[in-house]
Amino acid sequence: MPDQYGLFINGKWVETQDKANVKNKYTGEVYAEVSKAGEKDVEEAIHSAHHAYKHTDLSPYERYKILNKVSELLQVRKEELAQNITSEAGKPIKQARTEIDRATQTFELAAEEAKRIHGEGVPVEAAPGSENRMAFTLKVPVGVVGAISPFNFPVNLVAHKIAPAIAAGNTVVLKPASATPISSLKLAELFEEAGLPAGFLNVVVGSGSTVGNQMMKDKRINLYTFTGSAEVGLKLKQNTGLNKLILELGNNSPVIVDEEADIDLAAKTLAQKSFAYAGQVCISVQRIYVHDSVMKEFREKLLDAIKDLHVGDPFDDKTDVGPMISEDEAERVEEWIQEAKGQGAEVLFGGQREGALFEPTVLANTDHNMKVVCEELFAPVVTLMSFSNFEECLNEVNNSDYGLQGGIFTKNVDKAFKAARKVEVGGFMINDASQYRVDLMPYGGVKNSGWGKEGPKYSIDEMTEERLIVMNLQN
Numbered sequence: 001m002p003d004q005y006g007l008f009i010n011g012k013w014v015e016t017q018d019k020a021n022v023k024n025k026y027t028g029e030v031y032a033e034v035s036k037a038g039e040k041d042v043e044e045a046i047h048s049a050h051h052a053y054k055h056t057d058l059s060p061y062e063r064y065k066i067l068n069k070v071s072e073l074l075q076v077r078k079e080e081l082a083q084n085i086t087s088e089a090g091k092p093i094k095q096a097r098t099e100i101d102r103a104t105q106t107f108e109l110a111a112e113e114a115k116r117i118h119g120e121g122v123p124v125e126a127a128p129g130s131e132n133r134m135a136f137t138l139k140v141p142v143g144v145v146g147a148i149s150p151f152n153f154p155v156n157l158v159a160h161k162i163a164p165a166i167a168a169g170n171t172v173v174l175k176p177a178s179a180t181p182i183s184s185l186k187l188a189e190l191f192e193e194a195g196l197p198a199g200f201l202n203v204v205v206g207s208g209s210t211v212g213n214q215m216m217k218d219k220r221i222n223l224y225t226f227t228g229s230a231e232v233g234l235k236l237k238q239n240t241g242l243n244k245l246i247l248e249l250g251n252n253s254p255v256i257v258d259e260e261a262d263i264d265l266a267a268k269t270l271a272q273k274s275f276a277y278a279g280q281v282c283i284s285v286q287r288i289y290v291h292d293s294v295m296k297e298f299r300e301k302l303l304d305a306i307k308d309l310h311v312g313d314p315f316d317d318k319t320d321v322g323p324m325i326s327e328d329e330a331e332r333v334e335e336w337i338q339e340a341k342g343q344g345a346e347v348l349f350g351g352q353r354e355g356a357l358f359e360p361t362v363l364a365n366t367d368h369n370m371k372v373v374c375e376e377l378f379a380p381v382v383t384l385m386s387f388s389n390f391e392e393c394l395n396e397v398n399n400s401d402y403g404l405q406g407g408i409f410t411k412n413v414d415k416a417f418k419a420a421r422k423v424e425v426g427g428f429m430i431n432d433a434s435q436y437r438v439d440l441m442p443y444g445g446v447k448n449s450g451w452g453k454e455g456p457k458y459s460i461d462e463m464t465e466e467r468l469i470v471m472n473l474q475n
């Protein structure tokens with residue numbers, strides 16, 4: 001009998017008639033059954049969040065205590081939560097454990113930030129005629145936050161939405177990805193145990209086209225925070241009117257390997273960071289631009305390092321690359337590679353699929369007319385392109401609709417900083433892959449990669465309004 005999960009609405013667990021199966025993404029077995037939210041449940045969740053926001057006060061210190069407690073509980077239940085990620089997302093267990101450690105930090109950071117949300121003094125007395133006035137700003141919560149999350153980091157990317165929202169004094173309606181809802185329901189259990197008052201966090205499970213759509217149209221939601229594809233992000237932008245919106249969308253991350261790079265470091269780092277969680281990380285390396293003069297050496301070293309990766313059962317402690325989220329997704333990647341081969345691409349390594357498992361793959365002879373380069377692959381596949389002129393390479397790197405993070409390997413400081421200035425991204429890594437993130441840093445993209453920043457301090461900024469208070473002093 002699969003484990004059963006209800007929805008979490010107004011501090012209560014709600015079972016509905018309509019159920020969805022959650023499958024183990026490696027074995028395909030159904031391991032959990034979750035209630036699906038109907039229109040009435042979504043209405044109830046939004047109402048509860050709205051009512052709690054209007055009628056229940058939670059002081060900054062209380063928010064700090066609750067978030068800190070959740071952070072501690074994550075460590076207490078670390079193995080259970082990590083095993084769950086591996087089941088519902090197919091993420092290799094060692095990467096799932098790292099995700100729990102990172103989420104622990106995300107909650108801890110948000111807890112700390114809850115105690116230092118403040119405005120600033122405004123010198124209105126400097127304006128002629130305002131000599132007898134004093135002013136300052138307050139940071140007030142936006143109200144109800146609607147959070148919609150993707151499948152790939154079902155704990156930590158959810159943490160990046162709900163922890164800062166609650167730290168800032170908001171209430172939340174969360175819709176997790178249909179493929180990975182259990183992690184969010186487990187987080188709700190932790191909040192319940194940590195003493196979060198009813199209505200502050202509501203979790204509704206269901207598809208984007210039903211639950212997501214209903215959330216998008218509800219005027220009681222003051223801010224939407226979305227992580228997912230650019231396609232759905234655009235829908236949200238078009239349907240949420242004048243409400244605030246944070247969009248964390250896709251990328252086809254570029255990394256430059258310059259002629260003055262440490263080739264061993266570049267090859268080793270790129271082999272490790274391009275295929276983690278089967279490349280289903282939005283800052284996973286996709287486009288590698290290598291200087292002509294070092295291409296041969298880099299290629300050999302990259303392929304050698306990839307051979308050391310363990311591919312297969314995500315529950316095995318040794319596994320580096322497990323299955324993709326579904327067989328359909330792995331088939332899509334197979335089709336894109338076939339299409340690229342038809343356009344002249346060469347498979348240097350991998351390229352084979354077995355069910356949802358896709359081998360780490362390296363493509364050469366690729367160019368910007370191919371989908372594998374210009375669109376987001378979201379798969380364990382990298383493309384190699386060579387360059388001889390650094391300026392032209394930077395133009396090629398920017399020849400993308402996306403701009404989340406990028407990187408360069410070089411010992412030449414001038415080139416490193418030139419690239420850092422010119423490459424159109426939200427974050428740029430020198431002597432590292434695009435896939436670098438720690439949870440305190442500002443994280444977010446430009447162009448079709450979205451706008452608004454995550455990282456608790458930065459999200460809290462987005463999730464609060466600045467209110468000006470002016471005192472008219474009578475002598």
Ligand SMILES: NC(=O)C1=CN([C@@H]2O[C@H](COP(=O)(O)OP(=O)(O)OC[C@H]3O[C@@H](n4cnc5c(N)ncnc54)[C@H](O)[C@@H]3O)[C@@H](O)[C@H]2O)C=CC1
Pocket residue numbers: 148149150151152153157175176177178206207208209211212213216227228229230232233235248249250251281282376378404449
């Ligand atoms: N920039 C970032 O931080 C990140 C971006 N991503 C991006 O997410 C994508 C992969 O994740 P997926 O879960 O497949 O993305 P997705 O866009 O298909 O789904 C994301 C969420 O949106 C919901 N949704 C789908 N249609 C909707 C609609 N019409 N209205 C409202 N909600 C709707 C889904 O149910 C899910 O909860 C990739 O493009 C990836 O790059 C993933 C992780 C981080």
Ligand SMILES: O=C(O)[C@H](O)CS(=O)(=O)O
Pocket residue numbers: 152153156280281282283436437
């Ligand atoms: O966008 C993603 O897929 C993530 O932000 C992953 S990570 O950078 O937080 O690890």
